[in-house]
Amino acid sequence: MTDIRLQPVDDLQPLGASTRNRWSVSATQANLVRPPVVPQPVTIDAGAKLVTFDLARTAIIVVDMQNDFCHPDGWLAHIGVDVTPARAPIAPLQRLLPVLRGLDVPVIWLNWGNRPDRLNLSPALLHVYKPSGTGVGLGDRLPGTGARVLERGSWSASIVEELTVESTDIHVAKYRMSGFQDTELDSILRNLNVTTLLFAGVNADQCVLCTLQDANFLGYDCMLLRDCAATTSPDYCMAATVYNVNQCFGFVLESSVLTAALAGKRAAIAEVNAP
Incomplete structure (x- = not known):
């Protein structure tokens, strides 16, 4: 026995x-x-389908909402890019993130955060942002602020001040367009017992999409928050991103639809917990 x-x-x-x-x-x-884990099902309208997912196993990943990408004094603006589109996700994220935190949904800030010696950046990656070998590329000092471009701990790599960061939020530094390459993101998500990922941030057709694609390849359920994501690329790039996410990698929805569904969930939870 x-x-x-x-x-x-x-x-x-x-x-x-x-x-x-x-x-x-x-x-x-x-x-x-x-x-x-007690399931917390939420049903939302994702356009072509009604989608039900488990809020208890969901996290939001906010990609690259950093000064160098979104601030008028940042790197992109310095090299002549109009950063106005990159600032569009700020307002909807200001409304959505507190609601998600209130329902214990992890908020993950996935940001460029290069090493000071740039030893984790290959020449091929450096070439993307400094193709002539001259000018201001990754890790170079930005005229005016003197901050090094997207270097971890610098003003350049900091999250824009309009977005509130809470002590319970999770931070992951990345060094590629995909946040899963050479980072601890997958390990963190598995420790959080997460299966569904909400995606927001910039650029939608580059770092957001690359991370979302890798998440799909790893078996996560992916949802792109259309109004919480943006790009400084031409409009057709955003259109192609939305098409490809819907066609191949997950679902696309508006944060207002999600917020409305979450309001109903919060009301239901409050009713259950009422004395």
């Missing part, structure tokens, strides 16, 4: 960085059964 003697539950201690993925252990036991 198998000996199934167990210590009292009170003797077991939680082990794991996330409450969503942890063991319970003691000197003589290891309980690998994770705590159950």
